[in-house]
Amino acid sequence: MARKPSAADAPLRLDNQICFAVYSAAHAFNRVYKPLLDGLGLTYPQYLVMLVLWERDDVPVKDIGEKLFLDSGTLTPLLKRLEAAHLVKRTRSREDERQVLISLTPQGYSLKEKARAVPQSILAASDCSVSELVAMKDEIVALRDRLNAVIGE
Amino acid sequence: MARKPSAADAPLRLDNQICFAVYSAAHAFNRVYKPLLDGLGLTYPQYLVMLVLWERDDVPVKDIGEKLFLDSGTLTPLLKRLEAAHLVKRTRSREDERQVLISLTPQGYSLKEKARAVPQSILAASDCSVSELVAMKDEIVALRDRLNAVIGE
DNA sequence: GCGTATTTTATTGCAGGCAATTATATTGCA
DNA sequence: TGCAATATAATTGCCTGCAATAAAATACGC
Numbered sequence A, B: 001m002a003r004k005p006s007a008a009d010a011p012l013r014l015d016n017q018i019c020f021a022v023y024s025a026a027h028a029f030n031r032v033y034k035p036l037l038d039g040l041g042l043t044y045p046q047y048l049v050m051l052v053l054w055e056r057d058d059v060p061v062k063d064i065g066e067k068l069f070l071d072s073g074t075l076t077p078l079l080k081r082l083e084a085a086h087l088v089k090r091t092r093s094r095e096d097e098r099q100v101l102i103s104l105t106p107q108g109y110s111l112k113e114k115a116r117a118v119p120q121s122i123l124a125a126s127d128c129s130v131s132e133l134v135a136m137k138d139e140i141v142a143l144r145d146r147l148n149a150v151i152g153e
Numbered sequence C: 001g002c003g004t005a006t007t008t009t010a011t012t013g014c015a016g017g018c019a020a021t022t023a024t025a026t027t028g029c030a
Numbered sequence D: 001t002g003c004a005a006t007a008t009a010a011t012t013g014c015c016t017g018c019a020a021t022a023a024a025a026t027a028c029g030c
Helices: A007-012 A018-038 A044-055 A061-068 A072-084 A106-115 A117-126 A130-151 B007-012 B018-038 B044-055 B061-068 B072-084 B106-115 B117-126 B130-151
Strands: A088-092 A100-104 B088-092 B100-104
Touching (some): A007 B044, A007 B117, A018 A044, A018 B018, A018 B044, A018 B130, A044 A072, A044 A100, A044 A106, A044 B018, A061 A100, A117 A130, A117 B007, A117 B130, A130 B018, A130 B117, B018 B044, B018 B117, B044 B061, B044 B072, B044 B100, B044 B106, B061 B100, B072 B088, B100 B106, B106 B117
């Protein structure tokens, strides 16, 4: 039995799963980003952290984690690598000694200029209009937020 | 400078990046799947491999890799873990000794029945109509394929 | 003000991902 | 046939992710 494709199996077929679409698209993005980010000396998650810091400097680890949906188990070693690369500084907050504030070094800040070329390369690789991408992004974010809402239950 | 939000910075803003939407949605999916897959004794990538095998058994590692966009560096240890869990068997092909064929054990095959509950739980968590999900999935797959096409250049 | 609960970060251990390399088998071509 | 090119897995090393736990600081309740 179960030799021929059966309608009952449709929900389990790989190509019918939106999760796999998202999973494989994330890896495809990563592969497109890699050569671009190699030029900046960053991995993709490190690039995300830099994006956060370029928007607002001197941020506690927790805030970065909330924006990126990552915890300290991921961020602590990643931030130490960024510090070793002289892109950020990690300093205990004086008001609240539990917090570690992440701030950009001059090199970290100036890397922003080099990074400006990245989004346009990605746009080109997407081979798609900006408005379509924005619409997709909004849909995916909405789905993500609904999924995250379920987790918190 | 660059204290106030600037229009020139828009392309670098985290919330404007579709890649981050996809990246964070993938992690959200993973977190929703985790408790469901714990009951099957699988991780999410292991579940993907099982989906492939439930569609077609006795598959070389390379074919699994092509379907999932993963290489042997990821699959070899993963498949060894599935073998240790008695869900698959790994055997060298006799026609072509380079290939390792992956086949389901009876336990691996029967796990499919338990897995049928998973997609409907995911659908519920997505809180979204099937037709909307299918439309999104198709868009994301199309984007993924365009990105992968660029990589091959 | 004291002791407990909570918050924040760090650490450990395990499972992906992937680049680079290696080992072995097969193919193809002179 | 013999040798180089190619194909397939496996291995190594590094960087995520995340659960579980620990450690330290702060907040809270009495």
